[in-house]
Amino acid sequence: MITADPVDVPYVEEFRFTPEYLEKVKALIANYPPGRQASAVIGVLDLAQRQEGWLSRAAMDEVAKLLDMAPIRVYEIATFYTMFQLKPKGKYLLQVCTTTPCWLRGSDAIMKACQHAADGETFSVQEVECLGACVNAPVVQINDDFYEDLDEASLQKVLDAFKRGETPKPGPQVDRQTSAPEGGPTTLTSATLRSE
Amino acid sequence: MPKIKIDGVEMEVPAGITILQACELAGLEIPRFCYHERLSIAGNCRMCLVEVKPGPPKPQASCALPVADKQEIFTTTPMVQKARKGVMEFLLINHPLDCPICDQGGECDLQDQAMGYGFDRSRFHENKRAVPDKELGPLVKTSMNRCIHCTRCIRFATEVAGTEELGATGRGESMEVTTYVEHALTSELSGNLVDLCPVGALTSKPYAFEARSWELAKTESVDVLDALGSNIRIDTRGAQVMRVLPRLNDDVNEEWISDKTRHAIDGLRYQRLDRPYVRKGGKLVEATWDQAFTAIVDRLGKLEGSKIAAIAGDQCDAESMLALKDLMTALGSPNIDCRQDGAKLEGGPRGSYIFNAGIRGIDQADAILLIGTNPRWEAPVLNARIRKRYLHGGCPIAGIGLVDDLSYPVERLGMGPATLRELVDGKLGFFEKLKAAKNPLIILGMGALARSDGAAVLALARDLADKLGAVREDWNGFAVLHTAAARVGGLDLGLVPGEGGRDVEGILAGCERGEIGAVYLLAADEIDTKRLGKAFVIYQGHHGDAGANRADVVLPGAAYTEKPGTYVNTEGRVQLARRAAYPPGDAREDWAILRALSERLGKTLPYDTLDQVRDRLIHINKSFAAIDQQQAGGWGTFGAMGPIGDAMFASPIGNFYMTCAISRSSRTMAECIASREEFAKRSLERARRMG
Numbered sequence: 001m002i003t004a005d006p007v008d009v010p011y012v013e014e015f016r017f018t019p020e021y022l023e024k025v026k027a028l029i030a031n032y033p034p035g036r037q038a039s040a041v042i043g044v045l046d047l048a049q050r051q052e053g054w055l056s057r058a059a060m061d062e063v064a065k066l067l068d069m070a071p072i073r074v075y076e077i078a079t080f081y082t083m084f085q086l087k088p089k090g091k092y093l094l095q096v097c098t099t100t101p102c103w104l105r106g107s108d109a110i111m112k113a114c115q116h117a118a119d120g121e122t123f124s125v126q127e128v129e130c131l132g133a134c135v136n137a138p139v140v141q142i143n144d145d146f147y148e149d150l151d152e153a154s155l156q157k158v159l160d161a162f163k164r165g166e167t168p169k170p171g172p173q174v175d176r177q178t179s180a181p182e183g184g185p186t187t188l189t190s191a192t193l194r195s196e
Numbered sequence: 197m198p199k200i201k202i203d204g205v206e207m208e209v210p211a212g213i214t215i216l217q218a219c220e221l222a223g224l225e226i227p228r229f230c231y232h233e234r235l236s237i238a239g240n241c242r243m244c245l246v247e248v249k250p251g252p253p254k255p256q257a258s259c260a261l262p263v264a265d266k267q268e269i270f271t272t273t274p275m276v277q278k279a280r281k282g283v284m285e286f287l288l289i290n291h292p293l294d295c296p297i298c299d300q301g302g303e304c305d306l307q308d309q310a311m312g313y314g315f316d317r318s319r320f321h322e323n324k325r326a327v328p329d330k331e332l333g334p335l336v337k338t339s340m341n342r343c344i345h346c347t348r349c350i351r352f353a354t355e356v357a358g359t360e361e362l363g364a365t366g367r368g369e370s371m372e373v374t375t376y377v378e379h380a381l382t383s384e385l386s387g388n389l390v391d392l393c394p395v396g397a398l399t400s401k402p403y404a405f406e407a408r409s410w411e412l413a414k415t416e417s418v419d420v421l422d423a424l425g426s427n428i429r430i431d432t433r434g435a436q437v438m439r440v441l442p443r444l445n446d447d448v449n450e451e452w453i454s455d456k457t458r459h460a461i462d463g464l465r466y467q468r469l470d471r472p473y474v475r476k477g478g479k480l481v482e483a484t485w486d487q488a489f490t491a492i493v494d495r496l497g498k499l500e501g502s503k504i505a506a507i508a509g510d511q512c513d514a515e516s517m518l519a520l521k522d523l524m525t526a527l528g529s530p531n532i533d534c535r536q537d538g539a540k541l542e543g544g545p546r547g548s549y550i551f552n553a554g555i556r557g558i559d560q561a562d563a564i565l566l567i568g569t570n571p572r573w574e575a576p577v578l579n580a581r582i583r584k585r586y587l588h589g590g591c592p593i594a595g596i597g598l599v600d601d602l603s604y605p606v607e608r609l610g611m612g613p614a615t616l617r618e619l620v621d622g623k624l625g626f627f628e629k630l631k632a633a634k635n636p637l638i639i640l641g642m643g644a645l646a647r648s649d650g651a652a653v654l655a656l657a658r659d660l661a662d663k664l665g666a667v668r669e670d671w672n673g674f675a676v677l678h679t680a681a682a683r684v685g686g687l688d689l690g691l692v693p694g695e696g697g698r699d700v701e702g703i704l705a706g707c708e709r710g711e712i713g714a715v716y717l718l719a720a721d722e723i724d725t726k727r728l729g730k731a732f733v734i735y736q737g738h739h740g741d742a743g744a745n746r747a748d749v750v751l752p753g754a755a756y757t758e759k760p761g762t763y764v765n766t767e768g769r770v771q772l773a774r775r776a777a778y779p780p781g782d783a784r785e786d787w788a789i790l791r792a793l794s795e796r797l798g799k800t801l802p803y804d805t806l807d808q809v810r811d812r813l814i815h816i817n818k819s820f821a822a823i824d825q826q827q828a829g830g831w832g833t834f835g836a837m838g839p840i841g842d843a844m845f846a847s848p849i850g851n852f853y854m855t856c857a858i859s860r861s862s863r864t865m866a867e868c869i870a871s872r873e874e875f876a877k878r879s880l881e882r883a884r885r886m887g
Binding site: 001002003004005070071072075076080 | 328360
């Protein structure tokens, strides 16, 4: 966990929100009563990260300025949540769940494959705790989407697609609707309820 | 008033207090780390657990739980004991066992409470966590392995000091207390972090490995490095002052002191005058007291009174100033002044030169106007009090003059006396706010008074106070904030020019023109000594600073830690300082030097003991009888209507860390300045890079 200003990151002179992102920032701030703009900090940090790809100190300082907070208060939040990346990451961040259910369903192999793919530019890999999709273990979160029910081969397919610039379909990578049984539902098969 | 039962004893307590406070009222001590009376409640150390009925069947953090009627509280049950022991075991899991090399040893809350709740061995067999130390500047040393995350330091910096620089980054086991971007703390109150830290994570850097708390002699005294008169405890080992700590006094400094008060004390070791000197052939030569006195008698004896002058310094005790005044009167000289900076305060009614509202009065003020003052540098602890008032809400604050970042927002009305006149005439919007306030407070600084049109500014401020109804039976919102610890005492004793006498400016001008033959400097270093011309200069003081450099005879006196003395702070509170150590070498108490000299001059002063001097103090001014009491001074006409200049008001303090002979001699203060300059340079570079 990063708890001090990292030194091994590119120096970012200045950060400014683009007009599109600034609109979103304003919308976020407007969610809160006047004078409570600091409540928007997590959302605004997320926007900064989406614009920049990671959170540089310049970006955090800019957020602090926008929300009229002391910079340290922003640093505290950014270092607390693992969703904030304080070092540059590849285009796709592979967050591999290795908590017990995923691990039982073979997350070790998934992890290995992800690590193999991680080149720092297209893919970066991160080990995370339970993503809350245990029914579909093993799971990898790639940027905003979950890719579920993976094995080495299906993961490779997903990664290859990303590499080609496509966006593969998120969700289960087996024949399964969300977390319903494989091969189709086994209960509630008809649309109407019959009383007997 | 809720009725509660604590350990079976029924009692009635004020509504709205916490269970921990109620237990304290009952005389029970609840162990705690994160809870502190003057900081917000965090409730994160869990050491103050008690059992509360009715409530969930588990221990409750008493610091964060308000009392309620018919509550039953148990503080000694097995459940409480077990819970606290558990908390202590967790706290000690990551705490290093380095008490023998820890500066907090002997005055450590964790050490003390581990005696009560600690287990004699650890059941934790994994490695303890290691945390990198932080660089927080020249005053605060860190050893972050010892940190137990009570967050007192973070809350102090954020709430009291108003410099939001410390925070907790990361989380869980990785949590660290840090500034994130490494830099020295920018607060003038940072030394208090060391007092607040319940463990040895933050310790005093200048005091590191110097002494153990139990080998120090402790003397309760009063600080003189600013005019606030903070109550301090001086810890000495032998003749050396090892450290200064704050003493509780809710009326003055609560429990904080400024970094200068705390850390300038190493200046007491350097540049000291420890024997008399007499100038021979252009050089100061060591002499005996007898030789020094003879040299003085030779010169002063021949001069008539009007050619002799005396200037009292900013840190003089009332006793020595009284002796100086009496001696000058005996010599027939009306040329005496205690206002080195030329502040236009003429004595007059006491209400014209003290902080009438009292420092405690700041809490009741509901609109504050700062005129020509930068309280953050002139009296950092008082500034923290204004900030406290600001945080409480409903108190607009405005300033006239150069106003820096004071740690609270200040509406800038304008720069100089013209703005003040507009305000008096009701032309500015802030006038209405002051008018609407029940207890308006006008803080008048030396930046507004120590200038040629100071008397006119004083009259304007007085006018404003009258117009606002700020001076009433129950409230006096006219407040002069001094920068010199001796000033109010000097004015109380009438150390201003007598009839036909000269003030500091007149004395210096007289010296230049050769009209003044001899000048007695009582620890006065803040004057332009080049202007003393050919006058015969006697310097009595404790440091070889500007005054001693120019002097023809040097008489070694005592610093504030080395003599029993009476000081009157800016609010007119008379406080007693006690001797913590003896002055070095041949140096003596100041009033006694003047008494001895008077005998040689054939004008023996009528007192032989300190008690007799103090009797005379009271005889001269009754206010000296009221030790440690404060009340508003008398009101009347003062100041002088006259032309006002257009120069802006600027605080007389350009450099917080060096304002007197002691702080100028202090290496710690020099390091603070270097660290500030480094910080300023880096910020400037950063700003330049960003264009």
